[in-house]
Amino acid sequence: xxxxxxxxxxxxxxxxxxxxxxxxxxxxxxxxxxxxxxxxxxxxxxxxxxxxxxxxxxxxxxxxxxxxxxxxxxxxxxxxxxxxxxxxxxxxxxxxxxxxxxxxxxxxxxxxxxxxxxxxxxxxxxxxxxxxxxxxxxxxxxxxxxxxxxxxxxxxxxxxxxxxxxxxxxxxxxxxxxxxxxxxxxxxxxxxxxxxxxxxxxxx
Numbered sequence: 001x002x003x004x005x006x007x008x009x010x011x012x013x014x015x016x017x018x019x020x021x022x023x024x025x026x027x028x029x030x031x032x033x034x035x036x037x038x039x040x041x042x043x044x045x046x047x048x049x050x051x052x053x054x055x056x057x058x059x060x061x062x063x064x065x066x067x068x069x070x071x072x073x074x075x076x077x078x079x080x081x082x083x084x085x086x087x088x089x090x091x092x093x094x095x096x097x098x099x100x101x102x103x104x105x106x107x108x109x110x111x112x113x114x115x116x117x118x119x120x121x122x123x124x125x126x127x128x129x130x131x132x133x134x135x136x137x138x139x140x141x142x143x144x145x146x147x148x149x150x151x152x153x154x155x156x157x158x159x160x161x162x163x164x165x166x167x168x169x170x171x172x173x174x175x176x177x178x179x180x181x182x183x184x185x186x187x188x189x190x191x192x193x194x195x196x197x198x199x200x201x202x203x204x
Contacts, residue, residue: 005151006050017134017139020035048074048093051152053087056145060121063109063110066113072090
């Protein structure tokens with residue numbers, strides 16, 4: 001089946017969708033644009049998902065002590081099959097996480113990395129609903145969590161990553177699912193080469 005990944009433009013629209021909401025103004029009895037109180041958190045979630053390919057449950061289970069800001073390292077304590085692994089983040093994800101955590105100066109090491117109003121862990125169902133709502137606000141219909149995982153995997157291979165490294169990063173027990181991403185990435189590159197063939201463009 002065709003896997004539709006997010007484009008950079010899609011992700012930028014989703015990030016913009018984290019910013020504003022229509023808040024009710026009781027003094028004037030109307031709705032007005034307002035900055036969402038969870039904007040920093042939601043932006044950090046989106047960028048971390050794009051940068052890591054984490055599953056929903058894995059992201060929700062993260063605690064602050066599972067993140068090493070100095071190295072950009074996320075430690076997944078219990079992935080699928082109760083297997084732990086390490087995931088490294090790039091500069092963009094680390095920057096968004098820094099901004100978000102800086103807004104929580106009272107948070108402790110054992111607190112949820114991505115918290116909810118009561119300070120506890122976000123649940124996967126709530127995270128999925130959050131992505132749907134952000135997608136609706138940004139005009140990105142069909143926004144799902146698993147598309148972030150597809151996006152990470154396919155672009156990792158497009159950018160020169162190898163299958164075995166991707167298997168470790170995604171936490172797959174076998175290479176079968178990873179090979180699916182490889183076939184998609186290969187098909188994508190073939191199509192790009194066909195469209196951009198120099199010899200064909202020059203009509204040689």
